[in-house]
Structures are given as structure tokens and as C-alpha cells.
Amino acid sequence: MPKKPKKAPRLPQQPIDRLVGPLRRFLNIEASSGVVLMFCTLVAVVAANSPLSEWYLGLWNTEIGFSFADFEFRHSLKHWINDGLMAIFFFVIGLEVRREVVLGELRDLRQAALPIAAAVGGMVVPAGIYMAMHVGQPSMRGWGVPMATDIAFVVGCLAILGPRVPHNLRILLLSLAIVDDIGAIVVIAIGYTSDLDLSWLVVASVGIVIVHLLMRVGVRRIPVYCAVAAWVWFAVHESGVHATLAGVMLGLMTPARAYLSAGAFRKLLRRVGKIFEGDGWESRRHRADTVRSMQNVTRETISPLEYLETTLHPWTSFVIMPLFALANAGVPLQLTDLNHPIAIAIVVGLVLGKPLGIVLFSWLAIQIGVARLPGDLNWKMLSAAGFLAGIGFTMSLFIAGLAFGEQGLDTAKVGVLAGSAIAVTLGMGLLWRTLPKPVERL
Secondary structure, three states: OOOOOOOOOOOOOOHHHHHHHHHHHHHOOOOHHHHHHHHHHHHHHHHHOOOOHHHHHHHOOOEEEEEEOOEEEEEEHHHHHHHHHHHHHHHHHHHHHHHHHHOOOOOOHHHHHHHHHHHHHHHHHHHHHHHHHOOOOHHHHHHHHHHOOOHHHHHHHHHHHHHHOOHHHHHHHHHHHHHHHHHHHHHHHHHOOOOOOHHHHHHHHHHHHHHHHHHHOOOOOHHHHHHHHHHHHHHHHHHOOOOHHHHHHHHHHOOOOOOOOHHHHHHHHHHHHHHHOOOHHHHOOOHHHHHHHHHHHHHOOOOHHHHHHHHHHHHHHHHHHHHHHHHHOOOOOOHHHHOOHHHHHHHHHHHHHHHHHHHHHHHHHHHOOOOOOOOOOOHHHHHHHHHHOOOOHHHHHHHHHHHHOOOOHHHHHHHHHHHHHHHHHHHHHHHHHHOOOOOOOO
């Protein structure tokens, strides 16, 4: 039997660890981010339909910014979240996409063919349904809203179903969501960008070139990259392209390989061990510099991509996305909105278009021989998973804000919330009935 990997050494436990420990364990549960996101969504919806509605909705319109001489940069709190903090969220998406393409399930085109086909179908068919229902109308601009899949909710649902979910189905859905994110990025860049300022795009391009040069010459200091990233973000923001795309570009550029090999690190560890042998460490000069050097060397044993993704993922899952939900999911609910053509088209796109597109394009990919259905999956499972992929939420709300602005946005939000709620109910119900029952232990 293979030996179990040794656990990493831990520091002696302190009293505060007894308080922080349960929270840390909660944050490490796969479904936790989905739970937090759902809670914040409910808070936003309840607050927007309570006596505090006017205060709550007005809070996100509070102007925040700074001025310097004749230059002024002020925007609403909601704008800072949607264009600023969400750029970090999109940076993490860029990291995930690069990891999957370089190291993950998408690196092998043959293996990636099925999730790519399913994702394309899950975007094209809902968009086509929406456009067909609004052809020739100004509201057709919302065609991108029902295309998205919310990976946080999907992961949370899969975690709730637990070991009943076959490994290949889990991989298929997660890969599909990653490809879906790529599609959403393309949709935002092409479909919802106008009034381009080429001079600011040139400034942003210079920043991207500087990032590339910094990596080529071996700069490792994260604050340096943060400063250039802020430059790129500001330039993209002023160019007319949505500022979050700056995060995607920088994420895709992040190196996916470690700078220091495992063999070289082992040699360094042996050298470090000799430093601590005997009584020499206590009398050694410049110990702080030595410790700092060891910290830097340790960090180099994993890739910048892995380090940044691991560091930022809790912040995006438990801070940025919940804030986005609080700022964007709050909508005064009116029954008339459910009968509005915009809401109906979004619901139909998410609930029916998603599973139809996923199954249809998967079937076509298998029939023409570019993909195959894994042995532990069947069409019933794939169809049920297709309904689960209709949970649009974060990306759908984000694109709705770009598509409609203030006019028609509340109606689109109602459609997204209703469609996502129906999708999660159908998806979980069908998966619960379709997936193999857990084996009872005697």
C-alpha cells in the first residue's frame, strides 16, 4: 500500500486557535462559499423588499473616490465593487483558466472536447432562445444574460450530493464552468464594450508589456506587480473596455510552473538544517534576514499561479462575491416582473436552454467522434447536470448590469433569480433521483 503523505508540522496551539479553528474548518468546506453567497442573496432580496429598502438600495449609490488638482475619480460604491473588486474575481478566473489549460483537464484537447462542446452548447442555445424571443427589440441586448453558469453554486450543490457524484461528472461540470467563464469573458469584451478610447488601450498595453518584461528578468516581488496591475486596471477602465478584463489578462499571464525544483529545494533544506544544528543559531547574526530568505525560498517551490490562486480564492469566495451579491441581488420583487418578456426569456434560457444546449452539443460531439462519454456517466446524468448548469447568478447578474444599465435591470434580476432558483431545484432533484445510491455500510 502506498504510504500516506506526512502532515505538515504545526505550531503549538494557542487559545485563539480554539475560536478560529471551527471557522477555518467551515471555510475549507467546498460548499461553504455557495452557502455564504446564498445567505447574502437572501439578505439583499429581503432588505430590498423591507421598510429599509430605500436606505439599502441608496447605500450602494454612495459616491466614493478621490481628487487631485483638476483630476477627479469618483464612482458609486456599487461601481467600485463591480469594476474594482470584481477585477480580482476575474483575475482568479484567469488563473483557473490558465491552470486548466496548462496543467488541468483542458490541456488535452481530446479529453477536453466534451466539456468544451457542452459549454458551447450551454451558451449558444440560451442566447439563441433569448434573441429569438426579442428579435428586433432594444431588449435583445440582454442575449448574454442566460449564457452564464455560476461555478460557486454548482460546486456547492455537488458538495451537498457528496460521494454519489461520479468523479467524471464532477470534472465535466467544473471544466464546463471554466469554459463557460471563458465564454462570458469573450461576451463581455465583444458584446458589451463601446466608445473605445484607443489612447488608454495603448497605455494599458504598455502596462501588460511591462508585466511581461518583469517576469522575463525574474522579478519576484508581488508589490511591484500589484503597482503595475493597478496601472493596467485604471487604463482599461478609462478605455471603455470593462475594467474586469484587466484582471483576466493578468491572470492568464501568470506563470504556471514553479521557479525552484523539488530537488533543489531538498538541497536547500539540508543546508538550512545545518544552520539550526548545535548552538550556532542562537548566536548567529542577522537571523531575521536568514528567516526572510528561507520564507522566500519556500514560496518559490510552488508556482506563482498556485500561490496566488490559493491566497486569493478565499477572498473572492467569502468577501468579493458576497459583497457583489449584496450590492446587485437586491431587487424590489413585483409579480408583474415575472410576466415581463425580459424575465421570461431569461428564465427559459437558463432552465430549458442550458440543459438542451449541453445535451445537444455533447451528443453531436460524440456522434462526429471528437469526444466520448465517460464510462461511469449516462445521458440521464448529463441531462440532470445540464439543469444544474442553469444556475446563472453571479455572471448573469454581472452581464445584466452591463446590458441594461438602470432601465430594465430590475426585471432582468428577477429573471436571473427565478431562473437560477428553478434550475437548482430541478438539477438537484433530478441528480438525486439519477445518481447511484450510496452503498450502506454494514
